[in-house]
Structures are given as structure tokens and as C-alpha cells.
Amino acid sequence: MADLHYFPKDYVDAKQDFRRRGSSAAQFGQWQVPSATETDLFVDHAYxxxxxxxxxxxxxxxxxxxxxxxxxxxxxxxxLEEILPRLKRKATGFFxxxxxxxxxxxxxxxCTESGVNINRNCSSSPKLYKIDNSASLELTRRFIPRAPVDGLECHLLKQMRREGERVWFEDISLDQFVKTAAQGQYASPEGFEFGGFAPEPQVRALTWRLREIMSRYRDVILLDLHTGLGDRARLHLLTGDPKACVHPELFRELFDPAQDKALYDFTAHDVEGFYPTYGATNDLVAELVTPQQRVCALTMEFGTLGHDLGAQLQSMNQWMLEHQGCCFGYRDDEVRAQIKQLNLEKFNPSDPSWRESIVFIARNLVQKVLQRSGSLT
Ligand SMILES: [Zn+2]
Structure with a gap:
């Protein structure tokens, strides 16, 4: 149970803990995130x-x-605690x-306070916010009631019909629904996976900072940490547009999906239940590298609920309920509390063995990658 202490109690605890550990960095700072209701929201960063x-x-x-x-x-x-003290600093930087x-x-x-999914909001180009995904908005119009959430089963699942293993919502298959809705859209916070009309303040600040620090390196490797998608306690490495986000030679130097099978799956985004998106952090890092640099921008997804059909439907139910609740509220505090609790459990399972597993896997992955690049003592 040695790794459980790395899990924070809440946001405030996490922020203090990161400041304590990260303040040893040569460059340490904060970006305050403006809010209508809060005064203590910060993104802390250590370089x-x-x-x-x-x-x-x-x-x-x-x-x-x-x-x-x-x-x-x-x-x-x-x-910060275990890897950085062993890092050969000569040719390797960490941010x-x-x-x-x-x-x-x-x-x-x-989402953020303004209803924006940061992982659809990331770009250094204004073109992102002009993307049209009217098919996604049409799904919202058809399947999200413009009313407070009134129970634990979403409207969409009430429309479900099954043909063997195939699931349909009216004339839309489950896979088609997920791929269209999860992609992102730039028209309305009431639609699924709203990517905003412009970069959120912390995305703007991150972009500036990355521009400042990336230029002196040949290779840039992003590991963006997520939970909630894929097989329970299994690490899935995903990417955005594979051509832009993954330099094949750099990937081969650092990763070997066949040999590393015990640690992770490298999952293409067109696999059933996974999906391509616009405006992810991966895409931003890929945009910022120059033609002389090599990039490997990956999402690390640790599964929680699982990936079988029942788990995908449960996940879908919670996604729809949270989305409707964020936009139109909840019938009462009890429904709100129940949905919030289910959602927290989906993204931050309380099971100690899940928590132990993911830290164990992450430690082994990071060590392996650094060893392959000759960066560990
Ligand atoms: Zn995520």
C-alpha cells in the first residue's frame, strides 16, 4: 500500500503538495485561473x-x-519524488x-467553469474554434432534454435498443454516437464536448510557456495523464493525429508495444469505444514543434469502469447525466449528490488496488522510457 499516499484528499491538498515537491525546480510558477466564484484556482508548473x-x-x-x-x-x-532525483540532467529536461x-x-x-473541455480547446491557431461539427449538435438536440436531471438513468439510454451485441439509439449506433459526440464542437456549451470560442486562460499560458522552453530541445515527449477510458487498471497509450503527434523513429526509440505488453496497449483512436478528437493537448504540442524537432505526444489513459459493452453503456449513462446536469441542473440535491459520487468513482476509483496498480504501471513505464533514452542513472 506504499503508493496510496500519493493520492491527495482534494484540490487544495493536491495544490499544496505539488508546491512542496515542485518548488525545488529551477523554475517554478503558477498561472491563476480567473473565476466568477473562486479565488484560489491555480495551475502550478515546475521546470x-x-x-x-x-x-x-x-x-x-x-x-x-x-x-x-x-x-x-x-x-x-x-x-518528482522517485524519478527526478535519478535523472541525468545533462541532456534531459522535465516540465x-x-x-x-x-x-x-x-x-x-x-469541463472548466465556462463549460469548456480543455482537451478540445488546445491550439495555437484560431482555425480550431471555427470547426463545424453540426452532427454533434444534432445529437444533443435529439438526446439531451433541456431540463434538470430527474434520475439515475439518462434519456439516451431510455431510447436504447439492442440487436445482439449491437446497440442503437433510434437510427444511430453506439459507436457512431460516441465518435460524433466525443470529437468536440465549437458552437455551444450546451453541446457535447464544447471546445470553446478561444483558448481558455490556462491553455493560452501553457502555449506561451511551451514556446519558451521547447525550442532548445531536439525531441519533445508529452505524457498527458487521464483516467476513465479502456480496460480497468490497464494503461492505454493514445494519440491525436498519429502523423502529426508521433515521430515514428522517436517512438521506436522509446516505446516497444510488443515487448512492453505487460505495461500498456498502444491503442489506435479508431478502435471501437475510442475516438479521434479536435484540439487535444497532443495536437497543441505537435503544432508547436519545428520541422527540425521530433515529437511524441501521447495520452496515458488508465481504464476504470472497463471496456465491455455493459461498462461502455454505464460510462455513457454517466457522461450524459453529467452533461445534462452541468447545463440544466438537477431535480434535487439528492440526485445531484448521487450522480456526482458515481462520476467521482468513475474517474477516481476508491479501490486501493486500482490506485496501487496505476502508480506501479506509471513508474515502470516512465523508467523504461528514460532508460531507453539513456536518461536515468
Ligand atoms: Zn480525460
């Missing part, structure tokens, strides 16, 4: 630069999605951004 130019920069992000921050914090703490959605962490919701 341990390489001594020389031309090496590798590792970016480790946590908390893009509120309640997933618990696991992200635990893994960042493990890295950690902690709790990129502090409002969502504090209140256990996926």
Missing part, C-alpha cells in the same frame, strides 16, 4: 531544464479533466503542469 541544448524534453500534464486529477497528481508526485483544470478538480467536473 527542470536540461543542462545542454539538443536533448529531450519530457512534458507531464495532469488534471485536464477535473476528477481525473487525483490519479494525475499521484503520478506526478511519484515522478510538469499540474491540475490544468483546477475548477473541474475542485468541483469534480470534466
Amino acid at each position: 527542470y531544464p536540461a543542462e545542454d541544448s539538443g536533448g529531450k524534453l519530457f512534458l507531464i500534464f495532469s488534471g485536464v479533466h477535473g476528477a481525473e486529477s487525483y490519479a494525475g497528481h499521484a503520478i506526478q508526485s511519484m515522478i 510538469l503542469a499540474h491540475s490544468l483544470n483546477p475548477f473541474g478538480f475542485k468541483h469534480h467536473q470534466r
Whole structure:
């Protein structure tokens, strides 16, 4: 049970803990996230630069999605405590951004206070916010009632019909629904996975900071920490547009999915139940590298509920309920509390063996990657 202490009690505890551990960094800072209701929302960031130019920069992000921050914090703490003291600093730099959605962490919701999914909001180009995904908005119109949530089964699941293993909502298959709705849209916070009209303040600050620090490295590797998708306690490595986000030669130097099978699956985004998206952190890092640099921008997803059909439907139910609740509220405090609790359990399972497993896997993965790059003593 040695790794359980890395899990924080709440946002405030996590923030203090990261500041305590990360303040040893050569460069340590905070971006305050403005809020209508809160005064203590910060993204903290710690930078341990390489001594020389031309090496590798590792970016480790946590908390893009509120309640997933618990696991992200635990893994960042493990890295600060166990890995960084063993790092050969000559050619390897580390930059950690902690709790990129502090409002969502504090209140256990996926999106920011303004209803934006940070992982659809990331780009250095205004073109992102002009993408049209009217098919997604049509799904919202058809399947999300414009009314408070009144129970624990969402409207969508009430429309479900099954043909063997195939699931349909009216004329839309489950897979089609997930791929359309999860992709992101830029028209309305009431639609699924709203990516905003412009970068959120912390995305803007992150973009500036990455521009400042990335240029002196040859290789940039992002590990963005998430939970909630895939097989329970299994690590899935995912990416955005594979052509832009993964330099094949750099990937081969650091990862070997066949040999590392015990640790993770490298999952293409077109696998059933997974999906391609716009505006992810991966895409931002890929946009910021120059043609002379190599990039490997990956999402680390630790599964929680599981990946069989029953688990996917349960996950879908919670997604719909949370979305409707965020937009239109809840019938009463009891329904609200029950849905919040289910959602917290989905993204931050209380099971100690799940928590132990994911820190164990993350430690082994990070060590393996650093050993392959010759960066560990
Ligand atoms: Zn996530």
C-alpha cells in the first residue's frame, strides 16, 4: 500500500503538495485561473531544464479533466519524488503542469467553469474554434432534454435498443454516437464536448510557456495523464493525429508495444469505444514543434469502469447525466449528490488496488522510457 499516499484528499491538498515537491525546480510558477466564484484556482508548473541544448524534453500534464486529477497528481508526485532525483540532467529536461483544470478538480467536473473541455480547446491557431461539427449538435438536440436531471438513468439510454451485441439509439449506433459526440464542437456549451470560442486562460499560458522552453530541445515527449477510458487498471497509450503527434523513429526509440505488453496497449483512436478528437493537448504540442524537432505526444489513459459493452453503456449513462446536469441542473440535491459520487468513482476509483496498480504501471513505464533514452542513472 506504499503508493496510496500519493493520492491527495482534494484540490487544495493536491495544490499544496505539488508546491512542496515542485518548488525545488529551477523554475517554478503558477498561472491563476480567473473565476466568477473562486479565488484560489491555480495551475502550478515546475521546470527542470536540461543542462545542454539538443536533448529531450519530457512534458507531464495532469488534471485536464477535473476528477481525473487525483490519479494525475499521484503520478506526478511519484515522478518528482522517485524519478527526478535519478535523472541525468545533462541532456534531459522535465516540465510538469499540474491540475490544468483546477475548477473541474475542485468541483469534480470534466469541463472548466465556462463549460469548456480543455482537451478540445488546445491550439495555437484560431482555425480550431471555427470547426463545424453540426452532427454533434444534432445529437444533443435529439438526446439531451433541456431540463434538470430527474434520475439515475439518462434519456439516451431510455431510447436504447439492442440487436445482439449491437446497440442503437433510434437510427444511430453506439459507436457512431460516441465518435460524433466525443470529437468536440465549437458552437455551444450546451453541446457535447464544447471546445470553446478561444483558448481558455490556462491553455493560452501553457502555449506561451511551451514556446519558451521547447525550442532548445531536439525531441519533445508529452505524457498527458487521464483516467476513465479502456480496460480497468490497464494503461492505454493514445494519440491525436498519429502523423502529426508521433515521430515514428522517436517512438521506436522509446516505446516497444510488443515487448512492453505487460505495461500498456498502444491503442489506435479508431478502435471501437475510442475516438479521434479536435484540439487535444497532443495536437497543441505537435503544432508547436519545428520541422527540425521530433515529437511524441501521447495520452496515458488508465481504464476504470472497463471496456465491455455493459461498462461502455454505464460510462455513457454517466457522461450524459453529467452533461445534462452541468447545463440544466438537477431535480434535487439528492440526485445531484448521487450522480456526482458515481462520476467521482468513475474517474477516481476508491479501490486501493486500482490506485496501487496505476502508480506501479506509471513508474515502470516512465523508467523504461528514460532508460531507453539513456536518461536515468
Ligand atoms: Zn480525460
